[in-house]
Amino acid sequence: MSVVALVPAAGRGVRLGLGMPKALVPVNGESLLLRAVRGLLAAGCVQHVVVAAPPDQVELVAAELAELPAAHVVPGGSERTDSVRLALDVVEQVAPEARVVLVHDAARAFTPASVIQDVVRAVEQGAPAVIPVLPVSDTIKRVDEAGDVVSTVDRAELRAVQTPQGFAIDVLREAYAAAGDIATDDAGLVERIGGKVHTVAGHPNALKITTAFDLAIAESVLAAGAPQSTGELA
Ligand SMILES: Nc1ccn([C@@H]2O[C@H](COP(=O)(O)OP(=O)(O)OP(=O)(O)O)[C@@H](O)[C@H]2O)c(=O)n1
Numbered sequence: 001m002s003v004v005a006l007v008p009a010a011g012r013g014v015r016l017g018l019g020m021p022k023a024l025v026p027v028n029g030e031s032l033l034l035r036a037v038r039g040l041l042a043a044g045c046v047q048h049v050v051v052a053a054p055p056d057q058v059e060l061v062a063a064e065l066a067e068l069p070a071a072h073v074v075p076g077g078s079e080r081t082d083s084v085r086l087a088l089d090v091v092e093q094v095a096p097e098a099r100v101v102l103v104h105d106a107a108r109a110f111t112p113a114s115v116i117q118d119v120v121r122a123v124e125q126g127a128p129a130v131i132p133v134l135p136v137s138d139t140i141k142r143v144d145e146a147g148d149v150v151s152t153v154d155r156a157e158l159r160a161v162q163t164p165q166g167f168a169i170d171v172l173r174e175a176y177a178a179a180g181d182i183a184t185d186d187a188g189l190v191e192r193i194g195g196k197v198h199t200v201a202g203h204p205n206a207l208k209i210t211t212a213f214d215l216a217i218a219e220s221v222l223a224a225g226a227p228q229s230t231g232e233l234a
């Protein structure tokens with residue numbers, strides 16, 4: 001079954017604070033975006049990639065990915081949901097035969113191949129939507145507007161959600177067609193149309209590089225000698 005991956009990479013990286021789009025930030029000489037796209041293709045189950053770039057940097061992003069002919073670049077939008085929608089819109093031209101679609105943050109550049117493969121396999125086996133998740137390790141409290149604790153949430157049933165998220169392509173198209181508002185992840189839009197979302201095990205290396213601390217973690221693990229060619233930390 002042909003698989004296309006959409007890579008939202010149009011964010012500004014405000015929380016990272018380097019004054020440049022986060023996707024273009026280098027880690028040991030290679031950008032997060034190049035690592036993320038190469039990692040998707042190296043997993044061996046993704047044939048096409050559509051990257052949503054900052055609208056004013058489409059050519060720069062295309063040049064960054066010139067070594068990967070399977071990657072296509074389109075202008076992204078003002079929210080992540082807009083960027084994914086714009087990438088999804090060109091799948092019919094780029095990969096008309098695709099029946100499985102992944103959505104994968106450029107910021108999760110060190111996702112192991114095994115996670116990508118597990119998500120694709122679960123969709124190919126019939127799940128309409130699949131997300132990689134991790135258990136929550138902190139105690140979680142619900143607080144009110146004054147900052148006072150209302151209750152302690154039972155974390156046994158909570159999961160932190162990663163990407164790539166995988167979908168039967170018709171399901172993601174239906175979810176985006178119905179989407180009335182932005183969502184923090186794509187599976188959330190499938191939930192809104194009543195679709196079932198299955199989980200597989202995520203991985204700590206699939207962390208989203210959001211802050212300078214996250215970047216320092218990635219740099220230090222790579223500096224310790226982890227392989228770089230597939231984009232994996234370890
Ligand atoms: N308008 C947007 C916003 C985000 N993204 C992408 O969505 C992923 C997850 O977003 P996030 O980590 O929040 O990235 P930024 O928006 O760049 O971060 P910040 O909120 O700190 O600016 C990233 O790969 C980012 O490039 C996107 O394609 N289009």
Ligand SMILES: C[C@](O)(CO)[C@H](O)COP(=O)(O)O
Pocket residue numbers: 080105161162163184185186208
């Ligand atoms: C899609 C996501 O990575 C799943 O955890 C996350 O929701 C993106 O959130 P952000 O606020 O756009 O970084």
